[in-house]
Amino acid sequence: DAKTTQPNSMESNEEEPVHLPCNHSTISGTDYIHWYRQLPSQGPEYVIHGLTSNVNNRMASLAIAEDRKSSTLILHRATLRDAAVYYCILRDFSSGSARQLTFGSGTQLTVLP
């Protein structure tokens, strides 16, 4: 599986935008970029995913570089509840096999009041 690289930790002030980067230089053409987050004492939850185009949903936006070797998860206005570990994950849908998620160590986001 292609590997992702994320900063270990980031800080943000409450109500300010947050840009969480992810590098995936070995991404293949059939890899989707998924983001999950894990709030304290909870299981991971899906945030957003995309293939080539930028994506928006009620939780966040995903900006994908033109060469797809990096992406950025954007939280438009961070709240204290957004403090979590954010995981950037690549999923290959070409083989029709396991489709399991391969988690790295993620980015611990701290939101300061």
Next chain:
Amino acid sequence: DADVTQTPRNRITKTGKRIMLECSQTKGHDRMYWYRQDPGLGLRLIYYSFDVKDINKGEISDGYSVSRQAQAKFSLSLESAIPNQTALYFCATSDPRGRNEQYFGPGTRLTVT
């Protein structure tokens, strides 16, 4: 009510004991997964099941076994628990139709003394 439930939520057991962790889901998904999470690390896949008759080993299946009793139930067993199986265990489900996102349970914290 939660869509994915896990029992027990916390368990302390002794080395050599057999223990079963249970997962139930009401989402009607065919696919179910068991992951473990160690402190400061991401999740690693133990076993996954695409339907009742399909069970597959994941990245770290040694020392574990599973049973898919029904579409809604997927149990993880530690035949003879050892201290390095002390971890947080998560069950997840997914539906290959639509976004194929995974839905995680709240986790079971297992301590083997």
